Amino acid sequence: MSRRVFILGSTGSIGCSTVEVIEHLRSIDGDGSWPVVGISAGSNCELLLQQAAQLDVEAIAITNKAALKFKNIFSNSEELLKAHAEPGDIVVAAIVGFAGVAPVLTAIECGCDIALANKETLVAAGEVIMKAVQEAGVRLLPVDSEHSAIYQALSERPNAEIAKITLTASGGSLRNIKTEDLSNATVEQVLNHPTWSMGAKVTVDSASLMNKALELIEACWLFDVKDDRLEAVIHPQSIVHGMVQFVDGSVIAQMSPPDMKLPIQFALTYPKRVDGCSPKIDWANHSTLQFEAIDKIRHPAIQLAYDVIRLGGTAGAVFNAANEEVVESFLEHSLPFGAMVPIVAEVLGTITHSENVTLEAVVAKDTEARELTRKIISSQKVNS
Ligand code: NDP
Ligand code: MG
Numbered sequence: 001m002s003r004r005v006f007i008l009g010s011t012g013s014i015g016c017s018t019v020e021v022i023e024h025l026r027s028i029d030g031d032g033s034w035p036v037v038g039i040s041a042g043s044n045c046e047l048l049l050q051q052a053a054q055l056d057v058e059a060i061a062i063t064n065k066a067a068l069k070f071k072n073i074f075s076n077s078e079e080l081l082k083a084h085a086e087p088g089d090i091v092v093a094a095i096v097g098f099a100g101v102a103p104v105l106t107a108i109e110c111g112c113d114i115a116l117a118n119k120e121t122l123v124a125a126g127e128v129i130m131k132a133v134q135e136a137g138v139r140l141l142p143v144d145s146e147h148s149a150i151y152q153a154l155s156e157r158p159n160a161e162i163a164k165i166t167l168t169a170s171g172g173s174l175r176n177i178k179t180e181d182l183s184n185a186t187v188e189q190v191l192n193h194p195t196w197s198m199g200a201k202v203t204v205d206s207a208s209l210m211n212k213a214l215e216l217i218e219a220c221w222l223f224d225v226k227d228d229r230l231e232a233v234i235h236p237q238s239i240v241h242g243m244v245q246f247v248d249g250s251v252i253a254q255m256s257p258p259d260m261k262l263p264i265q266f267a268l269t270y271p272k273r274v275d276g277c278s279p280k281i282d283w284a285n286h287s288t289l290q291f292e293a294i295d296k297i298r299h300p301a302i303q304l305a306y307d308v309i310r311l312g313g314t315a316g317a318v319f320n321a322a323n324e325e326v327v328e329s330f331l332e333h334s335l336p337f338g339a340m341v342p343i344v345a346e347v348l349g350t351i352t353h354s355e356n357v358t359l360e361a362v363v364a365k366d367t368e369a370r371e372l373t374r375k376i377i378s379s380q381k382v383n384s
Contacts, residue, residue: 001272002033006085006112008077008103009094010039011047013199014117014143014260018092019051021265024277034268037084040077040095040103059084063099077103087111090268092143093118096201097324098366101125105359108132115267117143117260119218123308124320124366126221127357140222141267146215147222148263149242149254157246159224164245167215168235169294170195170258172206175236179298183338187331195238195258204327208340209294213305214323217316220309227306234292239281257281301341304348313353314365321369322347329377339380347373 005022009015025034040061041048045068052060052070059072061080074080077095081103085091091107092115093100100118105125107114109132116122122129133140142148146167154162173193174185190207191200198206205211212232219230238258245251256262259278266273296302308315322344329335335343347369354361 001269001274002029002035003268004086004089005034005036005268006081006089006091006107007036007039007094008091008100008107009041009096009118010051011041011044012094012096013197013202014092014094014264015039015041015051017260018094018264019055021261021268021277022055024261025265025268025274028274037089038080040074040080042095042099078106081106081110081112085110085112089113090115092264092267093121094143096120096199098124098320101129101359101362104129105132108136108138111136111138113139113141115141115143115264117264119144119214120320120324122218122221122316123214124317125357125359125362126217126316128359128362130221139270141270142218142222143260143263143267144215144218145258145260145263146242147219148266149240150219150223150244152254152266153242153244153252154223157244161246162223162225162229162244163247163249165219165223165225165230166243166245167212167219167230167232168238168240168242168291169209169212169232170206170238171234171236172209172211173203174207175234179295182298183336185337187333190330190337194236196260200331201324201327204330205323208337209299209301210323210327210341210344212294212299213301213308214320216302216305217308217319227309230309232294232302234294235290237286237289239286239289240291255281300345304341304345307348311348311353313355314357314361315348315353317362317365318351318353318369319344319348321366322373325370325373325377334381335377343373343376343380346376 007018036055036057038059043064061074089112091112093104094117100121104121240253243253257279261278308319326340
C-alpha cells in the first residue's frame with residue numbers, strides 16, 4: 001500500500017520520526033511508494049532542505065525564513081496545502097502548539113486525512129476541528145501514543161460499550177523528586193526525560209503533568225467521552241500506553257516499547273498493519289509493570305483538565321494558550337517550574353468562557369489568554 005503524504009513540522013522530534021517511518025515503508029513497498037508531497041517547518045532551514053532532498057519532496061514551506069533556494073517554496077503550511085493537497089492525502093500534523101490549528105483545518109478542508117500528533121489543536125479548537133472533520137468526511141487518526149493505544153484497543157466498538165478510558169503517564173523527568181523540591185526544578189532537570197525523547201515543550205508538559213491534562217482533553221474530543229469515563233494513571237515503564245475498560249469489565253490495553261515510530265506508522269498505514277521499524281517488547285526485560293494513582297495535590301494540572309472539560313466552550317483555548325506562555329517563560333529561565341500551573345489556573349479562572357465556539361472565538365480567546373498570562377508573569381518578575 002502507499003499514500004501521498006505531507007509532514008507539517010518535519011524538523012521536530014515527531015517530524016524526524018515520521019521521515020524514518022516513510023523511509024522504512026518505502027523499503028517495504030518499493031521505489032515510488034509513499035511520495036512525500038510537501039514538508040514544513042518553523043525555522044530550521046538546513047534540516048528542512050536536507051529532508052526535502054532525502055525524501056525527494058515536491059514543495060516545502062517555512063514560516064520564519066523564506067530566503068531559501070528551492071523550486072517550490074511557500075511561506076506557511078496552509079499555502080503549501082492549498083497548492084498541493086488532494087482529497088485522500090494524509091497529513092502528519094507535527095507542528096508544536098497553537099500554530100498547528102490553522103494548518104490542520106486547511107488540511108481537513110482539502111479533504112485530507114489527518115495523522116494528529118499536535119494535541120494542542122484539539123485542546124484549543126476541538127469543537128471546530130471535529131465539526132470540520134465530520135463535514136469533510138475525513139479520518140482523524142491519533143498519533144499521540146496514548147490515543148493511538150485507545151484507538152487500537154477500541155477497534156471501532158460503539159461508544160456505549162466504553163466504561164472507562166485510561167491514559168498512562170510516565171510521570172516525567174521529576175517523578176522521583178520530592179514534592180517540596182518540585183517547585184524549584186531546573187530546566188536541565190526537566191528536559192532529562194527517563195523514557196521518551198521529545199521536543200522541549202512536550203517534555204516540560206510531561207514533567208508538570210500538563211501533558212496528561214492536555215491529553216485528557218484531547219481524548220474527550222477523539223473518543224466522545226466526558227470526565228466520568230476518563231482517567232490517567234502513572235505507569236513509569238511507558239509500556240502500556242492506554243487501556244479501555246468495556247462495560248462487561250474486560251480491559252483491553254495496547255503495549256509496546258516507548259517509540260513514536262509505532263503510532264506514526266499505525267496512522268499512516270491504517271487500517272492495515274505492516275512490519276514495524278520500532279523495537280519490539282522483550283518480556284525478559286519487563287518483569288514488572290507498575291501502575292499508581294496520580295497524586296492530585298502534587299499534580300494540580302490534572303484537576304484543571306477536568307475543570308476545562310466541564311467548562312467546555314472556549315476554556316480549552318484559554319488553558320492551552322496560558323500553558324504555552326508559561327512553558328516558554330520557564331524554558332527561558334524566567335519563571336520557576338512551580339509557578340507554571342498556578343498561573344494557568346489563575347488565567348483559566350479569570351477569563352470568561354464563550355459558548356459560541358468558532359475559529360474566530362478560539363483565536364480571540366487564545367490572544368486574550370496569552371496577554372493576561374504575560375502580564376501575570378511580568379508582575380511575578382517585578383515582585384520576586
Ligand atoms: P518539536 O519541538 O520537536 O518540533 C516542532 C516542529 O514544529 C518543528 O519542526 C518546528 O520547526 C515546527 N514548527 C513550529 N512552528 C511552526 C510553524 N508555524 N509552521 C510550521 N512548522 C512549525 O516538537 P515535537 O515533535 O516533540 O512535538 C510536536 C507535536 O507533537 C506537539 O504538539 C507535541 O505535543 C506532540 N507530541 C509529541 C510527542 C513526541 O514524542 N515528541 C509525543 C506525542 C505528541 P523548526 O524546528 O524548524 O522551528
Ligand atoms: Mg502522549
